[in-house]
Amino acid sequence: MNITFETLRQAAAALGLAEEILVAAREIGCVAFIHGRVRANLLVEFLASEVQAVNRTVAIDWLYNSTPPRLTGPIVERVRRRLAELAAQAAPEKRHRGREIAAAVRRELTDTTARQIAGMDPEAAVATLAQLRERILAA
Structure with missing residues (x-):
């Protein structure tokens, strides 16, 4: 599941999270935020492991507001399911192509080939x- 969002706002909307939660995760040091993009799989794992720290940071940021958004275990699970749905929608044909390439790699890269190249x-x-690469990609 390698889904990458272009912006923090896009990730928040697609995953159904408050932007404040993503901002807090970035402030804490989540590695999912790379050059302005958001890698969803890294974000979800970080949120699952740092629920309390994210909530604490959001609460501090919302110190004078009556209802800061909260991150809970069920919310993280909902985000995981949403991410799986997005991955399934993203490119079913790519998964099929990946299987074809994997089969071609297994077929072409044998012990005999390794000894020959060595x-x-x-x-x-x-x-x-x-030549081997071309045969694999042509499969």
Whole structure:
């Protein structure tokens, strides 16, 4: 499940979370926030492991507000399910293509191939690996 959102606001909307929760996760040090993008799988795992810290940070940020948003275990589970739904919708054809490539890799990369490449000079090995790559991607 490698879903990446372009913005924090997009991630919050797609996952059904308050933006404040994502801002708090970023402030605490969640590694899901990379160059403005949000990697969903890393975010969900961080939120699951740091529920109390996220809630504490949100509460501090909302010190003078009566009802800060809260993160709970059921909310994290709902976000996990939503992420799985998004991954399933994202590209079922990519999963099928991934299986085809995996089968081609298993078919092409055998012990015999490894021994053959190991015995070659470096330039011939590079050429052979390039041909092997083309055969795998053509599958």
